[in-house]
Amino acid sequence: MTRSIAALVLAGCLPLLAACDAGTSQGSGVQFVAANSSTVIVDMTRGAEADLDLARVIANQKCSLFGTSSATLESLNVVARGRERASFLCR
Numbered sequence: 001m002t003r004s005i006a007a008l009v010l011a012g013c014l015p016l017l018a019a020c021d022a023g024t025s026q027g028s029g030v031q032f033v034a035a036n037s038s039t040v041i042v043d044m045t046r047g048a049e050a051d052l053d054l055a056r057v058i059a060n061q062k063c064s065l066f067g068t069s070s071a072t073l074e075s076l077n078v079v080a081r082g083r084e085r086a087s088f089l090c091r
Contacts, residue, residue: 030054033085035062040071040088043079055086063090 029045040059044051059071071088079085 028054029083030058032058032062035059035065037066037068038090039074040090042086042088043083044086046078046082046084052086056088059086059088059090063088066090 028051029048030051031043033041033043035041040062042055042058044055056071056073059073063069063071068090070091072091074087074089077085077087
């Protein structure tokens with residue numbers, strides 16, 4: 001599973017505004033949206049605990065690219081039927 005997380009995190013990302021279309025990974029409903037030095041945004045299946053865990057891993061990895069040690073969940077917002085957007089703060 002570690003290899004699939006790394007592929008999801010690194011696929012097609014740009015430097016400063018690290019936006020990429022990573023799609024989904026092995027049945028996961030997680031999709032990386034964007035990141036900068038203070039915030040990481042990830043879309044996922046609404047209410048799926050495993051997706052939230054994967055989103056947290058992705059956010060921590062993205063935050064580390066900007067020299068911060070961890071990501072803290074700031075908010076969850078419904079963006080479409082069955083989908084929600086997680087915003088993480090890099091700290």
